[in-house]
Amino acid sequence: MAHAEETVHVNVLPPDHVKIRKLWMTALILLVITVIEFIVAFTISHEYKDLRVWIFITMTIVKAAYIVGEFMHLRYEVKVLIWSILIPMIFVVWMLVAFLYEGMAISAVR
Structure with missing residues (x-):
C-alpha cells in the first residue's frame, strides 16, 4: 500500500521573520495615522478649531487602542x-x- 505524502506549509518564513514583518506592519499603521494627524493639523484652519480637536482626540484614541491591542496583547485575549x-x-x-x-x-x- 502506498502512502500519499501530505505537505502542509503553514508558514514559509521563519518565526523571526514573521514577528519582524508584524512589527513593521504595526509601525506602518501607526505612521499612517500620525501622517493623517499632521495633515489635519496643517490643513484645517483655525476657524474649525473644535473639529480639529475632536479629530485629534479620535485619532489618539484609535492609536492608543491599537497600541494596547498589539503591544499589550489585549487583541488576543x-x-x-x-x-x-x-x-x-x-x-x-x-x-x-x-x-x-x-x-x-x-x-x-x-
Whole structure:
C-alpha cells in the first residue's frame, strides 16, 4: 500500500521573520495615522478649531487602542477580559467629562 505524502506549509518564513514583518506592519499603521494627524493639523484652519480637536482626540484614541491591542496583547485575549477593561474605562472617561462640564458651570456662575 502506498502512502500519499501530505505537505502542509503553514508558514514559509521563519518565526523571526514573521514577528519582524508584524512589527513593521504595526509601525506602518501607526505612521499612517500620525501622517493623517499632521495633515489635519496643517490643513484645517483655525476657524474649525473644535473639529480639529475632536479629530485629534479620535485619532489618539484609535492609536492608543491599537497600541494596547498589539503591544499589550489585549487583541488576543478573550472577549470577557477586553470588556472588563473597556467598560470601566468608558465610565471613567464619562466621569471626567462630567466633572469638567460641572466645573466649568460652577466657574461661570462665580
